[in-house]
Amino acid sequence: MIEVRGLAKSFGDVQALSGVDFAVGEGEIFGFLGPNGAGKTTTISIIAGLLGADSGTVRVNGMDIAKDGTRVRQILGVVPQDIALYEELTARENLHFWGGLYGLAGKKLRGETDRVLEIVGLSDRADDPVREYSGGMKRRLNLSAGLIHGPKVILLDEPTLGIDPQARLNILDIIRNGVSGGMTAVYTTHYLEEAEKLCSRIAIIDHGKILAQGTLAELVMLAGEGSVVTVTGAFSSAQVSPLLKGITVEHFGDGSLRMMIPGRSELSGALGRLFSAGIPIEDVSIREPSLEGVFMKLTGRELRD
Amino acid sequence: MRKIFLIVRKDMKRRLRSPVSVICMLLIPLGLTLIVGLVFGRHGEVELSHIKVLLADNDGGMAANFFKQGMKQGKLAELIDVVEVDSAEGLSLMNRGKASALIEIPKGFTSSVLDGKSTQIDLVKNPRESFLPMIVEEITGTMTVMIGGAVRVFHEPIQETRSMLAADRWPTPDELAGLLASAGPRIALVKDYVADTLITLTSRTDEAPAEKPAGTFNFFAYIMPGSILIGLLFISEITMRDILREREAGTLDRIFAGPVRSAHVIAGKVLSAFAITLASCLLLILIGRIAFSIEWGPPLELFALVVGSILMCVGIMAFLFGFIKSERGADAMLPVVIIVICIFGGAMFPYEVMGPAMQKAARFSPAFWVIDGLKLVSIEKAGWGGIWRHLAIVYGIGAITCAAGAARLRVRLTGQK
Ligand SMILES: Nc1ncnc2c1ncn2[C@@H]1O[C@H](COP(=O)(O)OP(=O)(O)OP(=O)(O)O)[C@@H](O)[C@H]1O
Numbered sequence: 001m002i003e004v005r006g007l008a009k010s011f012g013d014v015q016a017l018s019g020v021d022f023a024v025g026e027g028e029i030f031g032f033l034g035p036n037g038a039g040k041t042t043t044i045s046i047i048a049g050l051l052g053a054d055s056g057t058v059r060v061n062g063m064d065i066a067k068d069g070t071r072v073r074q075i076l077g078v079v080p081q082d083i084a085l086y087e088e089l090t091a092r093e094n095l096h097f098w099g100g101l102y103g104l105a106g107k108k109l110r111g112e113t114d115r116v117l118e119i120v121g122l123s124d125r126a127d128d129p130v131r132e133y134s135g136g137m138k139r140r141l142n143l144s145a146g147l148i149h150g151p152k153v154i155l156l157d158e159p160t161l162g163i164d165p166q167a168r169l170n171i172l173d174i175i176r177n178g179v180s181g182g183m184t185a186v187y188t189t190h191y192l193e194e195a196e197k198l199c200s201r202i203a204i205i206d207h208g209k210i211l212a213q214g215t216l217a218e219l220v221m222l223a224g225e226g227s228v229v230t231v232t233g234a235f236s237s238a239q240v241s242p243l244l245k246g247i248t249v250e251h252f253g254d255g256s257l258r259m260m261i262p263g264r265s266e267l268s269g270a271l272g273r274l275f276s277a278g279i280p281i282e283d284v285s286i287r288e289p290s291l292e293g294v295f296m297k298l299t300g301r302e303l304r305d
Numbered sequence: 306m307r308k309i310f311l312i313v314r315k316d317m318k319r320r321l322r323s324p325v326s327v328i329c330m331l332l333i334p335l336g337l338t339l340i341v342g343l344v345f346g347r348h349g350e351v352e353l354s355h356i357k358v359l360l361a362d363n364d365g366g367m368a369a370n371f372f373k374q375g376m377k378q379g380k381l382a383e384l385i386d387v388v389e390v391d392s393a394e395g396l397s398l399m400n401r402g403k404a405s406a407l408i409e410i411p412k413g414f415t416s417s418v419l420d421g422k423s424t425q426i427d428l429v430k431n432p433r434e435s436f437l438p439m440i441v442e443e444i445t446g447t448m449t450v451m452i453g454g455a456v457r458v459f460h461e462p463i464q465e466t467r468s469m470l471a472a473d474r475w476p477t478p479d480e481l482a483g484l485l486a487s488a489g490p491r492i493a494l495v496k497d498y499v500a501d502t503l504i505t506l507t508s509r510t511d512e513a514p515a516e517k518p519a520g521t522f523n524f525f526a527y528i529m530p531g532s533i534l535i536g537l538l539f540i541s542e543i544t545m546r547d548i549l550r551e552r553e554a555g556t557l558d559r560i561f562a563g564p565v566r567s568a569h570v571i572a573g574k575v576l577s578a579f580a581i582t583l584a585s586c587l588l589l590i591l592i593g594r595i596a597f598s599i600e601w602g603p604p605l606e607l608f609a610l611v612v613g614s615i616l617m618c619v620g621i622m623a624f625l626f627g628f629i630k631s632e633r634g635a636d637a638m639l640p641v642v643i644i645v646i647c648i649f650g651g652a653m654f655p656y657e658v659m660g661p662a663m664q665k666a667a668r669f670s671p672a673f674w675v676i677d678g679l680k681l682v683s684i685e686k687a688g689w690g691g692i693w694r695h696l697a698i699v700y701g702i703g704a705i706t707c708a709a710g711a712a713r714l715r716v717r718l719t720g721q722k
């Protein structure tokens with residue numbers, strides 16, 4: 001559905017994107033994960049036709065955006081990172097305007113407006129001016145303005161920025177439902193757990209380059225990330241160290257031990273050796289491989305908001 | 306076409322919801338008309354100092370005296386000339402339009418006031434003047450409230466000294482003025498508690514004489530066209546400035562993310578600036594008619610000239626905003642540009658009071674042709690034949706600036722890609 005090849009863009013001295021490639025299949029939610037300044041918004045803006053790339057191509061639904069810009073934009077929905085709404089107008093008037101630009105009119109426009117207002121839970125405040133909305137309500141309206149014309153592809157640039165966890169879950173649900181209705185989504189975020197929960201495939205981007213992409217499992221494999229196992233008990237490091245040959249130990253101290261174990265069989269092997277040697281173990285905790293670890297491996301830093 | 310219409314409708318709605326900036330800009334030309342009119346005015350009602358007020362005192366008592374002295378006091382004395390007349394003489398002078406207003410104090414006014422009975426003061430306003438009689442009405446109204454209040458507040462001392470006053474000893478004018486001045490602030494406090502005023506002020510405007518006396522003219526008609534042009538430039542400035550605002554707010558990008566061409570956006574923006582400026586202009590003309598009694602002349606010619614002028618203003622602004630990158634840039638540059646256009650075109654100081662060299666230079670300013678055209682239509686009642694040159698020049702400049710502005714904006718808006 002979306003095919004991005006060799007995208008590069010610089011702003012003066014800043015190389016915002018250098019050689020970005022990815023493809024998104026129909027009905028997929030593609031996560032775009034990266035820290036501040038990674039190049040997420042720049043990528044989205046180029047796909048939406050708001051920025052021209054220095055080099056590279058973007059095809060949406062088989063159409064080249066450089067040639068068929070207007071037709072591509074007709075099937076594209078964009079939810080910008082910075083809320084872009086008319087504060088003086090009501091939610092309904094905003095949606096009528098944005099929907100109208102895409103050619104909706106009359107009954108259909110009114111119907112779609114009601115539908116998206118319902119989806120984002122703003123029906124009862126629809127006729128209040130947007131300037132009286134809370135930040136979270138504006139976010140939701142911002143999202144609904146990207147959905148009003150029923151786009152085939154939606155580009156979401158951090159749509160959950162700065163809203164409470166409850167509303168965030170709600171937004172994730174909205175996107176999931178849209179996609180189950182046949183929409184394709186590119187979802188930009190720097191919340192790891194959102195990408196984990198929502199996206200079928202994820203690209204990790206930093207400094208304008210995609211470091212890795214794939215499903216969560218593929219990424220975990222790729223980064224060589226394993227389960228993190230923490231063991232506590234009345235033991236000394238001298239007692240256990242001979243039993244842990246070939247295992248990455250992250251932290252070692254008397255009474256506590258944290259190790260990284262790549263797979264299930266290695267895990268049961270290691271724990272088995274500890275138990276059979278009669279080491280007094282009080283507690284074992286296992287943390288499954290996560291995007292966070294992958295991210296740290298790939299970028300060498302933590303992802304924080 | 307529909308997309309352009311949607312953009313215009315949206316912008317109009319937004320303006321209606323937050324009209325403050327446009328209203329402020331409307332006040333500029335109105336204030337300017339008033340001030341310049343008063344500074345340069347030498348004719349008729351334009352001299353604000355010494356508003357001529359006739360006063361017919363049918364009472365002759367203490368309260369009436371009190372009232373009269375108040376009117377002649379301090380600042381008021383600079384503002385109004387009170388001429389005492391008798392009732393009949395006053396009415397006949399008013400009928401000949403010789404004063405801005407006639408105040409009539411009825412017989413028995415003093416005793417009613419002192420007894421705390423209601424009474425009234427009549428104010429007859431000159432129908433040919435607009436705001437001078439209003440000033441007099443305002444002053445008289447204040448006086449009545451003060452006297453009424455004073456009677457309430459000082460009821461007892463008044464009663465005590467009444468016999469003395471009635472006997473022979475009148476307070477001197479100075480004493481009265483002093484009392485009036487010191488009572489002022491106290492009365493202001495009391496005013497709200499005095500629910501029913503003792504003295505009611507009834508004012509009326511007697512039927513205007515059928516014909517205006519020959520040789521009078523409305524000085525404001527010379528001032529307001531220039532002020533209107535200044536207003537139009539400022540209003541088209543703030544409406545075109547919306548392009549910067551929308552870019553800042555991200556809504557412009559959002560529009561461009563839809564299936565919209567830059568031509569739609571530019572046409573929409575220029576048209577909404579045009580529509581808002583036109584509406585403001587019609588409002589100014591209406592206010593000029595009502596507040597400054599300006600007869601605007603043949604309506605079709607006037608309308609044609611106004612439309613052309615607004616095209617010109619909006620075109621100039623579109624062109625300039627094709628270069629300006631930020632609101633700060635606009636703040637720094639545009640007022641200067643507008644003032645220069647206006648000064649050369651004779652919008653600040655009327656063309657008639659410019660020196661001959663300036664008068665020559667004025668003809669090269671687009672503003673001149675708007676202002677001169679408006680004056681021809683309103684003062685000389687010129688028809689198409691009289692203003693065709695003005696129309697041609699104004700529409701010509703309007704077409705050129707709009708085209709250049711649209712081209713320049715297009716470069717700006719697509720240049721970012
Ligand atoms: N208009 C611009 N002019 C100059 N530099 C820009 C512009 N837009 C983006 N950049 C630069 O390009 C780089 C990528 O920015 P981008 O906005 O794409 O990051 P992002 O991944 O969206 O970050 P965030 O999570 O903060 O939104 C940054 O270094 C930024 O400074």
Ligand SMILES: [Mg+2]
Pocket residue numbers: 040041042081157
């Ligand atoms: Mg961003």
